[in-house]
Amino acid sequence: MNLPSDRGNCPLCATPHATSVVVQGPRWRLQRAEEAGFPAFYRLVWQAHVAEMSDLSAPERQECMELVNLVEALMRSHLRPDKVNLASLGNMVPHLHWHVIGRFAWDSHFPSPVWCPAQRTTDAARLADLQARLPAFEQALTQALAIG
Numbered sequence: 541m542n543l544p545s546d547r548g549n550c551p552l553c554a555t556p557h558a559t560s561v562v563v564q565g566p567r568w569r570l571q572r573a574e575e576a577g578f579p580a581f582y583r584l585v586w587q588a589h590v591a592e593m594s595d596l597s598a599p600e601r602q603e604c605m606e607l608v609n610l611v612e613a614l615m616r617s618h619l620r621p622d623k624v625n626l627a628s629l630g631n632m633v634p635h636l637h638w639h640v641i642g643r644f645a646w647d648s649h650f651p652s653p654v655w656c657p658a659q660r661t662t663d664a665a666r667l668a669d670l671q672a673r674l675p676a677f678e679q680a681l682t683q684a685l686a687i688g
Contacts, residue, residue, distance in 0.1 A: 552635040562678050562681050568587055568607060570685065577667070579674055581639065582615075582639070583639055584607055586635070588636075591635065608640060618676060618680055619673060621643050622650070624642055625643055626639065646662070
């Protein structure tokens with residue numbers, strides 16, 4: 541199901557957030573979500589304005605899930621999170637996108653979801669260390685997802 545009437549009001553269509561795009565393919569883009577306190581929060585956005593995975597063809601669904609898996613695998617090897625959260629909600633923005641969120645036992649919300657209230661203050665030194673490792677991780681993502 542395409543949602544052309546909603547496309548003009550869709551924040552993922554109207555503003556592609558070019559400054560946070562890490563790498564882009566012909567049918568998707570990977571961007572850093574820039575959520576305060578969660579630097580390892582990425583969003584894989586399907587370019588076509590569709591709401592659900594079932595709106596994609598079988599090859600598109602496979603491509604999307606392979607991309608989510610690759611981002612997760614590279615995140616695990618480069619950033620070493622305690623857990624990776626994957627979510628495709630779309631309750632607020634009905635445009636297909638996947639959240640890939642590296643979670644750490646020291647983060648302010650762990651083990652609860654990032655959308656819940658904080659349970660503690662974030663360890664600033666660990667947060668700074670994680671942020672310092674993001675450029676190498678994003679370079680690895682760019683190389684792995686490069687469209688040739």
